[in-house]
Amino acid sequence: MLGVGFAGAGVCALVGLFLVQAVPEPLWLWALFAVFFVALDYSAVEVNDRLFVSSAVMVAFAGAVVFGRESAVLAAVLMVVPSILHPQDLKRRQWALALANFGQFVVSMTLAVTVFSLFLPEGDITRGDLPLIIAGAAVAAIVYDWLSFRIVAIATRVLYPEREVRPWTQLLPNHLALSVLAVLGAVLGVAYLIVGAVILPIGVFSFGVGQVAFASYAKLREAHEATIRGVVKAVEALDPYTRGHSERVAYFIDIAAAELDLAPERVQRLRWAALIHGMGRVAVPPALLRAESRLTADENARVERHMRVVEELLADVQFLAPMVEIVAGSRTLAERPDAALEERLFAAADRFDTLTTARSYRAAVTQAEAFDELRQRADEFGSDLVEALIGAITGRGEVYGSPDEASAAEVERLVRERAMRA
Amino acid sequence: MPSRTLLRLTVLAGLPVAGVVVAVLRDDLSVVLVIAAAFAAGHAAGMPSRAGRVQPLSPAVAVAAALVTEFAWVTLACSGAVGISAGWLIIRIRQDVRSADDLLPAQLGGLSVFIAVATGIHSLAPHTHGAGWAHLSMVLAASIAWYLTSAVVGALSSGMRQRLTRRLVFVAGLADWPAHFVLLASGAIYGVTEPDMGWWALLLATVPYGFARISLRRLAVTEETYRQTIRTLGRIPEAAGLTPPGHGARVADGSVAMASELGFGRRATERVEFAAHLNDIGRVVLADPAVAGGGHTDRDVAQWSSAIIAEAPYLEPVAAIVNETHRGYRRPGEVRDEDVPVAAQVVKVAAAYDLAISEGMEPVDALEVLHRGAAYDYDPVIVAALRRVLQRRGVAGT
Numbered sequence A: 001m002l003g004v005g006f007a008g009a010g011v012c013a014l015v016g017l018f019l020v021q022a023v024p025e026p027l028w029l030w031a032l033f034a035v036f037f038v039a040l041d042y043s044a045v046e047v048n049d050r051l052f053v054s055s056a057v058m059v060a061f062a063g064a065v066v067f068g069r070e071s072a073v074l075a076a077v078l079m080v081v082p083s084i085l086h087p088q089d090l091k092r093r094q095w096a097l098a099l100a101n102f103g104q105f106v107v108s109m110t111l112a113v114t115v116f117s118l119f120l121p122e123g124d125i126t127r128g129d130l131p132l133i134i135a136g137a138a139v140a141a142i143v144y145d146w147l148s149f150r151i152v153a154i155a156t157r158v159l160y161p162e163r164e165v166r167p168w169t170q171l172l173p174n175h176l177a178l179s180v181l182a183v184l185g186a187v188l189g190v191a192y193l194i195v196g197a198v199i200l201p202i203g204v205f206s207f208g209v210g211q212v213a214f215a216s217y218a219k220l221r222e223a224h225e226a227t228i229r230g231v232v233k234a235v236e237a238l239d240p241y242t243r244g245h246s247e248r249v250a251y252f253i254d255i256a257a258a259e260l261d262l263a264p265e266r267v268q269r270l271r272w273a274a275l276i277h278g279m280g281r282v283a284v285p286p287a288l289l290r291a292e293s294r295l296t297a298d299e300n301a302r303v304e305r306h307m308r309v310v311e312e313l314l315a316d317v318q319f320l321a322p323m324v325e326i327v328a329g330s331r332t333l334a335e336r337p338d339a340a341l342e343e344r345l346f347a348a349a350d351r352f353d354t355l356t357t358a359r360s361y362r363a364a365v366t367q368a369e370a371f372d373e374l375r376q377r378a379d380e381f382g383s384d385l386v387e388a389l390i391g392a393i394t395g396r397g398e399v400y401g402s403p404d405e406a407s408a409a410e411v412e413r414l415v416r417e418r419a420m421r422a
Numbered sequence B: 001m002p003s004r005t006l007l008r009l010t011v012l013a014g015l016p017v018a019g020v021v022v023a024v025l026r027d028d029l030s031v032v033l034v035i036a037a038a039f040a041a042g043h044a045a046g047m048p049s050r051a052g053r054v055q056p057l058s059p060a061v062a063v064a065a066a067l068v069t070e071f072a073w074v075t076l077a078c079s080g081a082v083g084i085s086a087g088w089l090i091i092r093i094r095q096d097v098r099s100a101d102d103l104l105p106a107q108l109g110g111l112s113v114f115i116a117v118a119t120g121i122h123s124l125a126p127h128t129h130g131a132g133w134a135h136l137s138m139v140l141a142a143s144i145a146w147y148l149t150s151a152v153v154g155a156l157s158s159g160m161r162q163r164l165t166r167r168l169v170f171v172a173g174l175a176d177w178p179a180h181f182v183l184l185a186s187g188a189i190y191g192v193t194e195p196d197m198g199w200w201a202l203l204l205a206t207v208p209y210g211f212a213r214i215s216l217r218r219l220a221v222t223e224e225t226y227r228q229t230i231r232t233l234g235r236i237p238e239a240a241g242l243t244p245p246g247h248g249a250r251v252a253d254g255s256v257a258m259a260s261e262l263g264f265g266r267r268a269t270e271r272v273e274f275a276a277h278l279n280d281i282g283r284v285v286l287a288d289p290a291v292a293g294g295g296h297t298d299r300d301v302a303q304w305s306s307a308i309i310a311e312a313p314y315l316e317p318v319a320a321i322v323n324e325t326h327r328g329y330r331r332p333g334e335v336r337d338e339d340v341p342v343a344a345q346v347v348k349v350a351a352a353y354d355l356a357i358s359e360g361m362e363p364v365d366a367l368e369v370l371h372r373g374a375a376y377d378y379d380p381v382i383v384a385a386l387r388r389v390l391q392r393r394g395v396a397g398t
Helices: A002-020 A027-042 A056-066 A068-085 A087-092 A095-118 A127-159 A172-195 A199-236 A245-260 A264-276 A279-283 A297-314 A321-330 A341-356 A367-376 A383-395 A405-421 B002-026 B029-044 B058-068 B073-094 B097-124 B132-156 B166-174 B177-197 B200-239 B247-261 B266-278 B298-309 B313-323 B342-358 B363-375 B380-392
Strands: A045-048 A051-053 B046-048 B054-056
Touching (some): A002 A068, A002 A095, A002 A127, A027 A056, A027 A068, A027 A199, A056 A068, A056 A095, A056 A127, A056 A172, A068 A087, A068 A095, A095 A127, A172 A199, A172 B177, A199 A245, A199 A264, A199 A279, A199 B132, A199 B177, A199 B298, A245 A264, A245 A341, A264 A321, A279 A297, A279 B200, A297 A321, A297 B200, A321 A341, A341 A367, A341 A383, A367 A383, B002 B097, B029 B054, B029 B058, B029 B073, B046 B177, B046 B200, B054 B097, B054 B177, B058 B073, B058 B097, B058 B132, B058 B177, B058 B200, B097 B132, B132 B166, B132 B177, B177 B200, B200 B247, B200 B266, B247 B266, B247 B342, B247 B380, B266 B298, B266 B313, B266 B342, B298 B313, B342 B363, B342 B380, B363 B380
Antiparallel strands (some): A045 A051, B046 B054
């Protein structure tokens, strides 16, 4: 529904443009620009859901300059039309999104280039016009940016009402990049008019390399994380008692961090710390992992020593070093009142999940008991963090641990009996 | 080494003095000094390229200068001589003698070839004055010549001869093309637009360059981190006491050397390296009696390792290699089982050799073990490659 509405607005804008603007001449040159535009647009890098950094904007602004004031807007907006066939949308069969995206793109491009064309001189463009054209491109980029994010925000809210619309917290770099791209496109357009077409292949090539390199960087980064995650998952599967433990810890950290309004990159680091903190178990002898009674202090020290071997290994990876530091730091909280927030939050989430799940030597405790213990150790974890975690869990109406004390006691009794039989 | 001292003396005194003298005689000292300053800065400032190498910016300066001066070869040669010497001195002061010396041969050679080719073509077709396309194709041809020269010089002067063949170093040098040609394009943008647009040309040239630089840098850093991660993950079975200490690194080292001996490309070599590191990761799961029950076979290890690796779609080719490492190279009645990739055999042979050595065998005996398996397990062609690697490294008795 929304997609159709957006697309309708886009089509109206296009029809209006055909009425007031001249068709870009020569047509083959426009087609060339359109090919560049589409190539850059389709290879754009997804920064986070549906937010693309696309250098195609540069081509649109260059085209607006090259085709002159009379057909600038039409020339730029027509290049946008093929975006309705964006391969990503087609692959995921997101028809509504494709339509909405098309409408959003057309409307914001129309307004932005209209503003820009006001800064273009009437007759032939010379070097002296550059300052005014650059100013125009900067202003137009701001219009474009503001408008598209407004529209995308509305669309996201309608299409995914359950999702919090907060993905664009760090847009400033993107705003800046877009302005630079628009200005660069405008200057390229002027260079085309003054110097000739020779500027096109070299300009597009050097930009293309940057874009391809950026795309492979994004792909590689994902692959890197997937590789680590794969090993983590395999290690996790080893121990039935801790299966899913790291993911639950990551979840508790997530919801507590939302309560505390932590910066996304800190949450990301914590999430990774949660994922890798069980890796050390591979080096712990299975007999210790499965011990049927509580470990003695000596055995605990042995477990910790084994775990530390692997952690030290992981700290060799630059990317993982800060996460390992959080995990290691979380063990010595009692001795350090000045421990970092990350270490305390991680320790609290880890402790909560340990308490509310069964171990080979004891049953899970109830949620109330777990909360009590966290509150008792508030000096260690920080009372604000403890309250944030508790608030996040109770606020969502979620319950962890044994449903009631009676069944916890029953499990405890069965465990004792089994130990006696053995 | 006297030749090295001679080179340093030439660069430190000979080249700049000659350059300045010629420039004074020709009365274009100011132009030469401006371009030389750009060369010095370009030589000293590097752009990160693949495999942690640094690509000096001088190709961009050379292209821009050639276009702006309309291929005045004497001016180019003088400014190059002064500028690159100064750049060498800057690196020497800021970093160390070695990094300064390492860059030099490829740079001087490349620049000379560039000037020769560019001005040579220009003098053959001098009537194309002002024609952007013709000039662009001239600098393009000259840049390709520079690029090939620096790859050849790099391969010849490489200190890695022990581990890698020259061919591989040459191919690795060629892999740096994005950085080199981005520099070419940036220099060309400046050179083409400067006469008509003045200082705006600088903006046009530097913004795309900056974008490419940031992207390539991130790519290089991520590649390095990834490599580090693979190496580290490969050491987890060692940390858990499941394989001999250092096993993964040695198998990877041996596999890479054998791959280079067998003429693998850059990508294929990287896959073999990753496969060698991660070959035993499945043991982490199998160490648990609850999973492995009464023990496990090589096939289990290969399949578990492969399954763990395949979690990253990017590593699927690596997972496919690891999945086949338990298999022999042929079944009875066959010459060779085409389903077993050569890469899997390389890893298998390298791992078997290292395990034999870790058990205290002499290299000769370890090779004999491999030869004894030549009927079905170990491909004799690959065992022969291992022997050649060992011989090149001077391992006794091989």
